[in-house]
Amino acid sequence: MGNSHQSRFRSDFHIPYGTGQGSQESSTGTCFGPMTMPSVKYQRGEMVMGRWPGSSLYYEVKVLRYDASSQLYTVIYKDGTELELKEQDIKNAAGFQTRSRSRSRSRSPGRRRSRSRSPARTTRRSSSRTAAAVATAAITESAPTSRRDAKLKDTPEVRLSPLKQTKAAENNSNNKHEKKEEKQKEENNTANKVNESESKVEAESEKNQGRYNLRRRKDDGDAKALEIKPEKLEEKDAKLAAASAASLSSPLDFGGKMGAYFWLLFLPAWVLFLVLQVNLEDPSLANFPPLLPPFEAFWDAQALGFVILWVLFQVLLYILPVGKLSEGMPLRSGERLKYRTNGFFAIAVSAVAVVAAVHQGVDLTYIHSHFLQLATASLLISVLLSIYLYVRSRYAAPEQLALGGNSGNVVYDFFKGHELNPRIKDFDLKFFCEMRPGLIGWCLINFAMALAEMKEQSLNAPSYSMILVNLFQLLYVLDGLWNEEAILTTMDLMHDGFGFMLAFGDLVWVPFTYTLQAYYLVSHPNLLSLPALAAIVTLKLVGFYIFRKSNSEKNAFRRNPSDPKLSHLKTIPTATGKSLLVSGWWGVVRHPNYLGDLMMALAWSLPCGFSHLLPWHYMIYFIILLVHRDSRDMSECRRKYGSAWDEYCRTVRYRIIPRVY
Numbered sequence: 001m002g003n004s005h006q007s008r009f010r011s012d013f014h015i016p017y018g019t020g021q022g023s024q025e026s027s028t029g030t031c032f033g034p035m036t037m038p039s040v041k042y043q044r045g046e047m048v049m050g051r052w053p054g055s056s057l058y059y060e061v062k063v064l065r066y067d068a069s070s071q072l073y074t075v076i077y078k079d080g081t082e083l084e085l086k087e088q089d090i091k092n093a094a095g096f097q098t099r100s101r102s103r104s105r106s107r108s109p110g111r112r113r114s115r116s117r118s119p120a121r122t123t124r125r126s127s128s129r130t131a132a133a134v135a136t137a138a139i140t141e142s143a144p145t146s147r148r149d150a151k152l153k154d155t156p157e158v159r160l161s162p163l164k165q166t167k168a169a170e171n172n173s174n175n176k177h178e179k180k181e182e183k184q185k186e187e188n189n190t191a192n193k194v195n196e197s198e199s200k201v202e203a204e205s206e207k208n209q210g211r212y213n214l215r216r217r218k219d220d221g222d223a224k225a226l227e228i229k230p231e232k233l234e235e236k237d238a239k240l241a242a243a244s245a246a247s248l249s250s251p252l253d254f255g256g257k258m259g260a261y262f263w264l265l266f267l268p269a270w271v272l273f274l275v276l277q278v279n280l281e282d283p284s285l286a287n288f289p290p291l292l293p294p295f296e297a298f299w300d301a302q303a304l305g306f307v308i309l310w311v312l313f314q315v316l317l318y319i320l321p322v323g324k325l326s327e328g329m330p331l332r333s334g335e336r337l338k339y340r341t342n343g344f345f346a347i348a349v350s351a352v353a354v355v356a357a358v359h360q361g362v363d364l365t366y367i368h369s370h371f372l373q374l375a376t377a378s379l380l381i382s383v384l385l386s387i388y389l390y391v392r393s394r395y396a397a398p399e400q401l402a403l404g405g406n407s408g409n410v411v412y413d414f415f416k417g418h419e420l421n422p423r424i425k426d427f428d429l430k431f432f433c434e435m436r437p438g439l440i441g442w443c444l445i446n447f448a449m450a451l452a453e454m455k456e457q458s459l460n461a462p463s464y465s466m467i468l469v470n471l472f473q474l475l476y477v478l479d480g481l482w483n484e485e486a487i488l489t490t491m492d493l494m495h496d497g498f499g500f501m502l503a504f505g506d507l508v509w510v511p512f513t514y515t516l517q518a519y520y521l522v523s524h525p526n527l528l529s530l531p532a533l534a535a536i537v538t539l540k541l542v543g544f545y546i547f548r549k550s551n552s553e554k555n556a557f558r559r560n561p562s563d564p565k566l567s568h569l570k571t572i573p574t575a576t577g578k579s580l581l582v583s584g585w586w587g588v589v590r591h592p593n594y595l596g597d598l599m600m601a602l603a604w605s606l607p608c609g610f611s612h613l614l615p616w617h618y619m620i621y622f623i624i625l626l627v628h629r630d631s632r633d634m635s636e637c638r639r640k641y642g643s644a645w646d647e648y649c650r651t652v653r654y655r656i657i658p659r660v661y
């Protein structure tokens with residue numbers, strides 16, 4: 001576990017406890033202390049034994065607060081995990097210690113091994129070591145109560161990665177894996193994790209999720225530390241709160257601050273360059289346009305008008321009270337935002353409107369002939385939107401900020417995105433931009449390119465290559481909109497702030513670079529043989545199958561881990577209460593959805609042949625994007641899930657391509 005992780009633990013332990021002498025304040029407003037709730041059995045700050053979900057094991061926990069309305073205690077384990085437990089799942093610490101000691105004297109280690117189990121064992125076999133780490137965390141901290149209290153104040157770091165974990169890493173074969181688990185269990189059993197009743201049959205943790213309200217570990221969303229208003233704290237505590245807030249920022253991505261400057265300038269210039277390039281007769285990247293067009297060539301007020309109309313049209317379709325209201329994943333505050341997932345309706349209405357317009361004589365080839373001006377107009381809108389997003393993020397409450405994009409550097413935060421879910425009333429700007437104008441615009445542009453090809457090549461119908469590119473990408477977009485709810489469990493929606501990167505990506509990059517294959521084909525026909533066509537279609541369908549199945553599997557699991565349809569899958573529990581899939585699609589590679597997506601990307605470029613690099617732009621960019629995304633996700637998951645993530649990586653060794661990468 002890295003340093004940043006440990007520093008987050010530090011703040012966890014100091015801020016809620018250290019400042020609390022006598023204070024009954026709560027960030028949620030539902031916290032009551034001994035003074036206000038004399039009838040509550042366990043008091044704030046009290047060290048008690050809390051049951052680990054899905055098991056009969058009890059660990060030492062500290063009571064943070066009691067919520068009278070839900071009648072749940074929020075407790076914190078020594079590894080930093082916060083859970084909400086019912087009163088019957090909490091026991092007095094004193095009784096346990098007596099029993100624990102007497103038991104350890106009276107029983108042989110062998111006997112202990114057969115009786116006592118790790119929390120992991122209660123879920124699924126593959127999960128033992130992970131949860132064992134949690135158990136071990138409790139073990140390493142086991143000391144007489146008074147000493148332990150002092151330890152919380154003075155040395156609040158709790159390490160979740162004992163040496164045993166490292167040893168386990170050496171072993172990858174299945175058999176060894178099993179033996180190791182047994183050994184580890186034995187070792188864990190020698191510590192003070194306590195079985196309340198030996199005869200009790202352990203319930204499966206996922207079945208128990210209704211009983212336990214599991215919350216993300218505080219290091220992942222330390223909203224509370226942030227919510228403590230500095231003016232209410234003593235100077236020392238204010239410093240701690242600030243340090244804690246700073247520690248919320250993930251390490252800087254994209255080359256840090258200097259990288260942000262670079263990308264801010266490079267990405268728009270690159271899009272304009274590509275658009276200029278694709279217009280050339282020989283669009284090879286080496287053939288740089290000999291003369292840059294004058295500034296006026298980039299600008300057309302009418303083009304800007306069309307882009308604005310298109311966005312407003314999509315806004316209108318989005319806000320219509322048609323379609324499902326889906327719930328997003330719980331935020332750090334515990335809140336779940338609602339999203340109007342009517343994307344399929346929006347594309348259907350848009351298609352009808354476009355066909356009607358063409359029928360009325362609207363010449364869609366305007367999009368082809370004014371591609372540069374349309375791109376510039378969209379760029380302008382994305383810049384204005386990003387400025388608005390950055391300014392409003394300065395006034396956003398701390399818990400509304402993304403963990404990344406919180407560096408304090410204006411340029412970096414502007415680029416990466418500061419606010420997680422900027423909304424105007426119920427209108428979610430990030431969700432809307434990601435799923436509507438650019439995505440549906442992509443299909444509109446492709447369609448316009450098919451018409452332009454027919455015009456330019458004097459064809460009665462588009463070429464096979466153009467049809468393939470159009471249909472493949474249409475299928476991709478339709479699928480995304482049909483499964484719009486699934487986007488709520490993706491990285492962008494859950495973790496990334498909304499800033500220039502996504503605004504530009506959604507409004508400029510997607511519609512003006514993802515359409516390059518279709519644009520290219522307008523004036524660069526590529527004949528396809530029937531076998532080539534069949535092979536490309538097969539590749540696309542196989543890729544699509546992998547992409548859809550794996551995304552749906554993860555989405556279904558995240559939405560309802562106890563879904564009976566997923567009961568055959570093995571999982572690894574994590575200290576956050578969420579589990580990780582370790583079989584099924586997510587047991588083949590760590591990002592099966594990327595694998596399917598890459599296969600599809602290949603199928604989109606192949607119809608354009610190999611004469612030029614430009615139609616391969618998407619493929620090349622996509623490899624870079626997904627490899628980078630995969631490593632971003634890896635660090636984020638390691639930070640969130642600690643040793644459980646390492647366990648997952650040991651079990652599922654390849655990232656995207658089985659046996660290759």
Ligand SMILES: NC(=O)C1=CN([C@@H]2O[C@H](COP(=O)(O)OP(=O)(O)OC[C@H]3O[C@@H](n4cnc5c(N)ncnc54)[C@H](OP(=O)(O)O)[C@@H]3O)[C@@H](O)[C@H]2O)C=CC1
Nearest residue numbers: 489490491492551554558580581582586593594597629633
């Ligand atoms: N065409 C395009 O331009 C792009 C397409 N995409 C596609 O969008 C889709 C979403 O991609 P993206 O958001 O990057 O990533 P994912 O949908 O793969 O989401 C990653 C998250 O999934 C969860 N997760 C990871 N491993 C497991 C596991 N074993 N079990 C359960 N949950 C797990 C973690 O979140 P947690 O545990 O917090 O739930 C992790 O942060 C992909 O199909 C991708 O190919 C993405 C980028 C661009």
Ligand SMILES: CC(C)=CCC[C@@H](C)[C@H]1CC=C2C3=C(CC[C@@]21C)[C@@]1(C)CC[C@H](O)C(C)(C)[C@@H]1CC3
Nearest residue numbers: 434476477479480487492501502504505506509510
């Ligand atoms: C270079 C640059 C500025 C990159 C920004 C990245 C964005 C373009 C992409 C980040 C994740 C995306 C997703 C889709 C489109 C591209 C962006 C916004 C997506 C909406 C495409 C359709 C898919 O079905 C999808 C819904 C899975 C996908 C989600 C991620």
